[in-house]
Amino acid sequence: xxxxxxxADYGLMALKYLAEHPETPALSAKDVADAYVIPxxxxxxxxxxxxxxxxxxxxxxxxxxxxxxxxxxxxxAYEVIHxxxxxxxxxxxxxxxxxxxxxxxxxxxxxxxxxxxTIAGVLxxxxxQDLAESEPPPGRAREAQALVAxxx
Amino acid sequence: xxxxxxxADYGLMALKYLAEHPETPALSAKDVADAYVIPxxxxxxxxxxxxxxxxxxxxxxxxxxxxxxxxxxxxxAYEVIHxxxxxxxxxxxxxxxxxxxxxxxxxxxxxxxxxxxTIAGVLxxxxxQDLAESEPPPGRAREAQALVAxxx
DNA sequence: CTGAACGCGGACCGAAGAAGTCGGATATTG
DNA sequence: CAATATCCGACTTCTTCGGTCCGCGTTCAG
Ligand code: SF4
Ligand code: SF4
Numbered sequence: 001x002x003x004x005x006x007x008a009d010y011g012l013m014a015l016k017y018l019a020e021h022p023e024t025p026a027l028s029a030k031d032v033a034d035a036y037v038i039p040x041x042x043x044x045x046x047x048x049x050x051x052x053x054x055x056x057x058x059x060x061x062x063x064x065x066x067x068x069x070x071x072x073x074x075x076x077a078y079e080v081i082h083x084x085x086x087x088x089x090x091x092x093x094x095x096x097x098x099x100x101x102x103x104x105x106x107x108x109x110x111x112x113x114x115x116x117x118t119i120a121g122v123l124x125x126x127x128x129q130d131l132a133e134s135e136p137p138p139g140r141a142r143e144a145q146a147l148v149a150x151x152x
Numbered sequence: 153x154x155x156x157x158x159x160a161d162y163g164l165m166a167l168k169y170l171a172e173h174p175e176t177p178a179l180s181a182k183d184v185a186d187a188y189v190i191p192x193x194x195x196x197x198x199x200x201x202x203x204x205x206x207x208x209x210x211x212x213x214x215x216x217x218x219x220x221x222x223x224x225x226x227x228x229a230y231e232v233i234h235x236x237x238x239x240x241x242x243x244x245x246x247x248x249x250x251x252x253x254x255x256x257x258x259x260x261x262x263x264x265x266x267x268x269x270t271i272a273g274v275l276x277x278x279x280x281q282d283l284a285e286s287e288p289p290p291g292r293a294r295e296a297q298a299l300v301a302x303x304x
Numbered sequence: 305c306t307g308a309a310c311g312c313g314g315a316c317c318g319a320a321g322a323a324g325t326c327g328g329a330t331a332t333t334g
Numbered sequence: 335c336a337a338t339a340t341c342c343g344a345c346t347t348c349t350t351c352g353g354t355c356c357g358c359g360t361t362c363a364g
Contacts, residue, residue: 061361302315
């Protein structure tokens with residue numbers, strides 16, 4: 001529960017990899033799949049999804065592949081997850097298909113919706129660039145966490 | 153993906169219901185299940201889990217049932233989720249059983265771990281009491297979200 | 305012009321997890 | 335004792351996730 005899918009995980013890895021190689025015109029799905037150990041065909045489909053969502057530019061044919069459509073700073077983790085796994089919500093009373101039938105009687109729906117928005121905000125504030133910078137920032141996450149705890 | 157299980161959902165609803173009835177010595181699983189529409193047997197198991205984790209006090213026999221072990225303010229949503237669904241992490245490289253085998257080569261593990269901590273912090277800052285107060289707070293969640301966006 | 309390398313798209317399958325059910329044991333009260 | 339609870343594990347069913355396969359369209363080097 002409350003777990004990222006592996007596809008989104010792979011997608012983030014691939015985006016980060018592309019961000020680290022800005023000079024190459026295009027990298028094929030196989031290139032990225034080989035860099036890590038993830039299955040090539042699956043990674044290909046993920047990159048196709050990202051392309052369809054406008055996060056990547058693709059180029060078919062020989063020496064083809066993918067490249068970032070925008071600067072790494074302009075791509076948020078939220079967009080990646082949304083592109084791969086669709087609109088996300090932490091409760092079941094969404095997702096259009098098969099929503100929870102006790103939505104009217106439910107009393108915790110609105111508070112959880114607010115939690116959902118907070119989490120979405122966190123994800124939107126993370127860019128691919130942030131992932132690529134591997135320098136361990138001393139305590140920025142801890143500060144953010146403290147702020148959340150104080151203000152909510 | 154990134155979705156709360158319905159069990160955790162039910163658990164939060166039950167806790168909130170108990171918090172709203174502080175004067176009753178004990179409420180049976182069936183009482184709570186009837187108040188909402190959730191299946192009684194399933195709710196019973198969830199309450200048992202919460203009892204085992206020390207969030208509830210149980211009393212068997214006639215007129216038995218469950219009651220909050222602590223004040224509603226002292227119980228966080230994080231504890232509830234943790235008690236019901238076990239230790240949670242947004243990535244797959246945890247859960248002890250069947251961790252992702254490319255953990256060493258993965259480069260986005262640490263950044264995601266920080267995101268995970270932030271989300272955990274948000275959940276820890278939500279108490280059952282917060283859920284029970286149904287008054288729609290104008291914009292506290294929005295403020296928190298803005299702060300996160302600024303600091304991360 | 306031809307074929308290799310690559311992106312696209314759908315169908316498909318096995319494994320895992322979630323939601324819910326059942327049955328029985330035990331404890332408490334009246 | 336009988337009724338009402340909690341307790342606990344096994345089980346079935348359903349959905350989703352992870353992954354594979356195959357056929358097609360596109361590009362470009364030789
Ligand atoms: S309506 Fe309430 S119980 Fe149903 S999924 Fe939404 S939050 Fe959970
Ligand atoms: S190791 Fe990396 S790829 Fe594997 S689950 Fe953790 S974050 Fe995802």
